[in-house]
Every structure is written in structure tokens, then in C-alpha cells.
Amino acid sequence: MDSPHNTGDMMPVFYIGQHETTRSLPVSDQVLRQAQDCGYDMLTTPITTPHFHASVLSLLTSYNQNHVDGLSDVHQAMPIVPPLKPVDTPLTPSDTISQMIAVTSPWIDLASPDPLIAHLSRQVFNLEIAYAAFCGVMTVLVQGPRLHHGLLHSQGLSQYARAIKEALTLGSYLQLHLLMPMIDNPDSEDGEDLSNLARFARGEYVETHNGKEGRPTDQLGTWDAWNVVRSVCNYSTRLSVALNLPRRLPAIGVQSRWYSEPLRLLCLPASSFLVNARGSFVLSKPHQLFISRCMRLRNAPWILLTDIGPIPGINNPDLILPFSTGILSPGDAADAPSPRSSLSRSPTPAESAQLANQVSRKSKADPTPHLSYIRYLQRNQPPKSIIERFGGGFQDYLQSPLQPLTDNLESITYEVFEKDPVKYDWYERAIAQALRDWKTEGKSTSSTNGAVVIAVVGSGRGPLVTRAIQAGHDAGVQVEVYAVEKNPNAYVLLQRHNEEDWRGLVTIVKTDMRAWKGPLLPNGSHGRVDILVSELLGSFADNELSPECLDGVQHVLNQQHGISIPASYTAHLTPIAAPRLHADIIARFAADPNSFETPWVVMLHQIDYVSTQEPAPQPLTEVNGTRQNQPKVETPLLPDVQTAWSFMHPCSPSVLAQSNVRRGGSASGGGGGATGGDGANEHNTRFAKLSFRCNERGICHGLAGYFETVLYDGIGGKIELSTNPVTMERKSKDMISWFPIFFPLKVPFYAPENSELDVSMWRQTDDRKVWYEWLVESFVSMGGRRVRLGLSDLHSSKSNGCLM
Numbered sequence: 001m002d003s004p005h006n007t008g009d010m011m012p013v014f015y016i017g018q019h020e021t022t023r024s025l026p027v028s029d030q031v032l033r034q035a036q037d038c039g040y041d042m043l044t045t046p047i048t049t050p051h052f053h054a055s056v057l058s059l060l061t062s063y064n065q066n067h068v069d070g071l072s073d074v075h076q077a078m079p080i081v082p083p084l085k086p087v088d089t090p091l092t093p094s095d096t097i098s099q100m101i102a103v104t105s106p107w108i109d110l111a112s113p114d115p116l117i118a119h120l121s122r123q124v125f126n127l128e129i130a131y132a133a134f135c136g137v138m139t140v141l142v143q144g145p146r147l148h149h150g151l152l153h154s155q156g157l158s159q160y161a162r163a164i165k166e167a168l169t170l171g172s173y174l175q176l177h178l179l180m181p182m183i184d185n186p187d188s189e190d191g192e193d194l195s196n197l198a199r200f201a202r203g204e205y206v207e208t209h210n211g212k213e214g215r216p217t218d219q220l221g222t223w224d225a226w227n228v229v230r231s232v233c234n235y236s237t238r239l240s241v242a243l244n245l246p247r248r249l250p251a252i253g254v255q256s257r258w259y260s261e262p263l264r265l266l267c268l269p270a271s272s273f274l275v276n277a278r279g280s281f282v283l284s285k286p287h288q289l290f291i292s293r294c295m296r297l298r299n300a301p302w303i304l305l306t307d308i309g310p311i312p313g314i315n316n317p318d319l320i321l322p323f324s325t326g327i328l329s330p331g332d333a334a335d336a337p338s339p340r341s342s343l344s345r346s347p348t349p350a351e352s353a354q355l356a357n358q359v360s361r362k363s364k365a366d367p368t369p370h371l372s373y374i375r376y377l378q379r380n381q382p383p384k385s386i387i388e389r390f391g392g393g394f395q396d397y398l399q400s401p402l403q404p405l406t407d408n409l410e411s412i413t414y415e416v417f418e419k420d421p422v423k424y425d426w427y428e429r430a431i432a433q434a435l436r437d438w439k440t441e442g443k444s445t446s447s448t449n450g451a452v453v454i455a456v457v458g459s460g461r462g463p464l465v466t467r468a469i470q471a472g473h474d475a476g477v478q479v480e481v482y483a484v485e486k487n488p489n490a491y492v493l494l495q496r497h498n499e500e501d502w503r504g505l506v507t508i509v510k511t512d513m514r515a516w517k518g519p520l521l522p523n524g525s526h527g528r529v530d531i532l533v534s535e536l537l538g539s540f541a542d543n544e545l546s547p548e549c550l551d552g553v554q555h556v557l558n559q560q561h562g563i564s565i566p567a568s569y570t571a572h573l574t575p576i577a578a579p580r581l582h583a584d585i586i587a588r589f590a591a592d593p594n595s596f597e598t599p600w601v602v603m604l605h606q607i608d609y610v611s612t613q614e615p616a617p618q619p620l621t622e623v624n625g626t627r628q629n630q631p632k633v634e635t636p637l638l639p640d641v642q643t644a645w646s647f648m649h650p651c652s653p654s655v656l657a658q659s660n661v662r663r664g665g666s667a668s669g670g671g672g673g674a675t676g677g678d679g680a681n682e683h684n685t686r687f688a689k690l691s692f693r694c695n696e697r698g699i700c701h702g703l704a705g706y707f708e709t710v711l712y713d714g715i716g717g718k719i720e721l722s723t724n725p726v727t728m729e730r731k732s733k734d735m736i737s738w739f740p741i742f743f744p745l746k747v748p749f750y751a752p753e754n755s756e757l758d759v760s761m762w763r764q765t766d767d768r769k770v771w772y773e774w775l776v777e778s779f780v781s782m783g784g785r786r787v788r789l790g791l792s793d794l795h796s797s798k799s800n801g802c803l804m
């Protein structure tokens, strides 16, 4: 069992900035103060001025004029952009500069296939980055890569990625945020202004096109580009995404993909707002849900309101303005009723006209209506769930798995376990149900007085002992209870509980359960146990060596009727994209070369599932008079989580008999185990080969592991616990004792659309320890054949194995 120490109860805080793509005034201290007075937390500022832009354009023009036709660029000196002059930049080092987001020029094209344009763009970019870093800027917003150049697609992406990598070295403290649209829509790149350098790319480098054929939108196209850039930059933690939210959000799968990436800014352009019945600017339900989801991340992104108009009162410092508190009436903040407006990509002409009216009316009453609405959303975020409150601060935080068998846990760790609102109730239900069934079936017991003998093995500070006693009362069955614990410190508390809470009715035994001979009888012999209750499960079920411990204590179990609670458990897997975890493990790698060979316990949060179940069909919606199937935008897709293997208790006697023969290297025991030792624990090795379908392209950073356990399966049905995201809601909602496990891959694995990821997973043992090995392969079907595209390293946690 593994869990955190935090019960953070805070509501998400929104940091909101204002961004103008063409800001007319330099951001002076006074402008910044005015923005803060209006309720903004930050402002953007361009790094260079229109004057600088004009001088670069004239440099380009004079080069082109002097260019000798037919002579290639290599035979002519390429233009050099001169160093910045004061007139070229509004920035200067100041105390307030860290409150600004500096913006590199959006009119350059680092990805241009024309070497001249790329050359100029790179110079501009490097000058800007270096100067921003010099001034003390911390955060820079960089235009994402231009993907379309005529008919060419992604041609200059590698150049762009290289330039970003270079920029990260130019400013060693700078955080770069790449402004990415959610989807690749070629038309949106067409709308750029006429002075964009991309427009000057020469015909010989850019194949042009007639009309728009051959340029479909690509839902994951911009994500793909981002993936290339950050991979080239080796997952730098100083590189993140500024996501531009369109008016109509893409399918939930695309939203989830971006959600899993290091989102630092959510940019909300004015066009992404709708107008509701009261004439207020509001966001569609899918936008609200996406923002709400993002704001619950451990590192919640900032929100950047983009081109929603200038900062009010900027020219009149004496004007007294109301501050955006977010206290709007529910009517003012009500959702916009018209599904049409939220489904079209940009406001309809009628809406635009209406919008202009609203703006002039609204601005009198509320000078910052967009900001007021976002503050309203902030104030009205749904309260945190039990798991969020319990795990706050532990989202995506890598922890080494506990080893309660080798290590002795601290009291505080037990205390955290004991806060679980579900687990102990379910154990009590399971024990009570088992006792009822025992009575109903008239089974004999191991005691002389008819009491059912229960041993809580690995009892810690005793919560399951309390529940076992209570279950006896619940079921009206007499019980005789033993508490077996090897932790000498917990043993002290167990004895105290026995005196103070259990009226001395429990027999406390301080021993490793594997060495326990069973209840000591008055005649000095050892009796048997009817019900063995244990909680030795880890995040991947068997990773805290429950199978080995329970095998070792099974000799005390009543051979005829004895049962184990839990009766069985299963380990489950699904491939995931977890860029943040991958970046974190890279950062640890220098100090810990085993970091990619460690199964980490982690409260998975900012992840995406690489293989998902087919979404349920959605009801038809009427759009522009026709009934269409709209993608479901509210509920994230469920992952395909598959069962790797299972363990059942009690273990079959013949299996344990064979294990005993092998122990000590007996000649009839087969001459040792396959991976070392005598082979006595070889019955607890497992292997699973699972195949996951990837409908969409994606990237796999590793495998998420979960477990399910059947505590008891009796007359009344099964009583189960689950951390599997597909079943936990149904089986043990709000259980917080276990976080999932993450088996990382050293090299992220690209999974193309309609490919399959085959996962091989082993549980290995050499009689002294247990470890896992994992490997991933990807396949596509070509011409009826299954073609292997890639193969990961064979990872192994042997050097970090769980000691038996």
C-alpha cells in the first residue's frame, strides 16, 4: 500500500494575463499597475518594435533587389540583421520585468523552407531571446512552428526545433512557451498579416497550390509538431505549451492529448467567447470543462486573454475602475444558448454585429467583461473530490514503492493509510460476510469453543484487527483474533490497543508471518487459523510481496475450510503518454542511472491514455439544419486496461509442496531456478503478453499499472477493491490508499494511427528478491502482414528489486 501525506483543500487559483498581438503602447510600470488595478496578474510585451520589423523587411527587400538571378544564395552574402538599437525594443531591465511575458516576433518564420527567410528569422529570434534574457525576463511566448508552406507540410519543423533548442541555451533561465493551436488547420495560417516574412518565401522553395484541395485539417497535427520540437529539446523542463483555445474545441481525445502536455498558458482569444442572452461574454460548456480540468493540475496553467481590447483607462490614470471580483449574477454568467455559435469556428456575421453592440454597451457597465467571467469561473469551480483533496500536491509526483517487508514503516505512514474512507469498511464487510457464510454453511472451526479463528497478518497499528472484531459483532459470530506483525514499533502500539481498546481479547504475535507456527494452544502445540486477513498489496497488486508472504503463512491455515481475505488479486496495465513524468525521470537520470528501470508509485494525473475504448455513440445534434453526430466533449475516453496476471489464496497445496521440495536445492527440485536461487519461489513468477490497439497516433512514455482484488467471494457475491480507472468507480469509489504504478520507457515510443502496441511484462524472482521486466513493441498492418515498427529496451528493476 502506498499513499501520500497531504490533504490540500485549496480551491484552484487562476492567474490571468492580458495579451494584445499588436500592443500599441510600451508596457511601462504605469501600464502594468493599471492592468493590475483592473484585476490582471500579468501582461505581455513585445520584445521588439514595429520599427525593428520594418528595418528587417527593408533588409530583405534590398537583398532581393541586389540578388543576381540564377546565382544561388551560397554565392551571395546573406543579409545580417544588425544589433538592436533603443528604437528597436520597448524593453529595458527593470524591477517589474519578471511580471511580464515577453513575446517574440510573430512575423518571423523559423520553419521556412526558403533559406533566406529562415536565416533572417533565426537572427531576429536569437537577438530577441538574448536581449529578453539580458533584461531579466523569465517567461517568453514564442509563436509555434508554421506547418504549411504552399503544398509543403512540416518541411521546416526540424529547423524550428533546432532554433528552439539553441534559444534554450541562449537564455539559461528563460522559460519558453510555444504558442500552439489545438489542431492543425491550414486556413488559420493563411490569415497572417502581409508583412509576415513567410509571405516573402521565394517560389523555388515553396510549391504553391491552387485552391484548398489537399489541405485537410489534422486534429493531432499541431500536437505532432510539438512532440517533434520537445523531443529535439530532450523534454527540457523550460519548454512548455501555450495552448490557443479555438472557438470550437476539438474532440475529447485531442483535448486529453494537450491536457497531458506541460501546459503553461491557456490563451483565450476574444473569438473563443460566446455571447449569452444577457449579452455577456461567456465560454461554451466544453471550454469551461477543459479549463476546469486544467486548473486542477499540480502546475495549473495561467490564462491569457488575447485581443479582448486594450486595458481600460490606460490613457486616463485618474479614472476609477471597478475591479473584477468574479461576482456576477448567475444570469450574467449563464451559458450561451445557441449551439450554433459554439459549433461554428468563428462568430457568424450576425453575431459579430451583435458583438459590436454588446461591447459598447457592456464596456460602460464592466470595463473588463471577459476577465470578470473568468474570475466568475474561478469562484465557481466544483469542490475538490476526496481523492483530489487527499492527493493534492502528490499529482504526478514520483515515489519509490514502499517495501514494508524489508523496511519498518513509520507511524505516520500507517496513519495516512488509516485515513482511507473505503478500504477498511470493505474489509469489514468482507470479513462479516465470510463469517455469515461460515455460519450458514455450518463449517467447523479451528477453535475448541466454536469461535472462528481470524489472524490479521501484517496488522500494522491494528485497524483491520478492530474491523475483524467489529465484523464478528456485525455477523453475530464468535471470533478469536490474532494480530501478527513483524514491525517491532507497531507491535508496541498493538499491545497498547489490546489493553485499551480490545479488552485484551486479541493475541498479539511479534513475528514474520512466514515464521509463525500458528495459535499457541494450552498443550504447547500449535493450532490453525480459519480466516487469514492481510493487506500486503502494492500498487501493482503483488509488488509488496503479498504472494510470498501469504505462501509463507499458509501452513497455519485450516486445511479443510480455511480462507484468505483477500481471496485473489490481479495486476492490470495500459500504455500511457506521460511527458511530465518522462521529463522528471530524465532529470533524475544523472543522479540515479536506474531511474528508467524503476517502477514508480505515482498519482497519475497529467497523462493521456494511448489505447482507449471505443466511445459510446452520441445522440445526433442538429447543426445548420442537418442532423450530425457530434464528438463527445464532456467525458474523457476510457483507457483499454488489460489484466496481466492473477494470484489466488490459499495457493494450491501441490504447488507449495513442489516449492518445498525445491527449497534448499534438493536434487529432485529441478536443479535451481531459471533466474537464480533454488527455484522455490518460481511458482510466483508470471508473464503476460498484451496487445493494445492505438486508434489515434500518440506517444507512449511507459505503462500504467493498477490492481483489483476480490476480498471475498461468497453467497452474497464479490466484495472488491480496485484502482483500475475503468472499474474503481463501481468497485471502490473514493478509495485513496493506493496510487498507480508507472513502468517507464527510456526512449518514448511513437505509436502511429491504427497501430498496435505489444507489451511483454515479467514478474521474476531468484528466491531472494522479486523484480519486474518490461518491453514494448509496435506493429502496423501492411498488405495483410503485421510489420514491426519499433522495439523498446528490455527494462528491468532487478537492481531495485523487492527483497524477500
Ligand SMILES: C[S@@+](CC[C@H](N)C(=O)[O-])C[C@H]1O[C@@H](n2cnc3c(N)ncnc32)[C@H](O)[C@@H]1O
Pocket (backbone or CB within 6 Å): 001, 404, 405, 408, 409, 414, 417, 418, 457, 458, 459, 460, 461, 462, 463, 464, 484, 485, 486, 487, 490, 511, 512, 513, 514, 534, 535, 536, 537, 549
Ligand atoms: C501495508 S501495511 C498494512 C498495515 C495494516 N494492516 C493496515 O491496513 O493499515 C503492511 C503491514 O504488514 C507488515 N508485514 C509485511 N510483511 C510482513 C511479514 N512477512 N510478516 C509480518 N508482517 C509483515 C508490515 O510491517 C506492515 O505493518
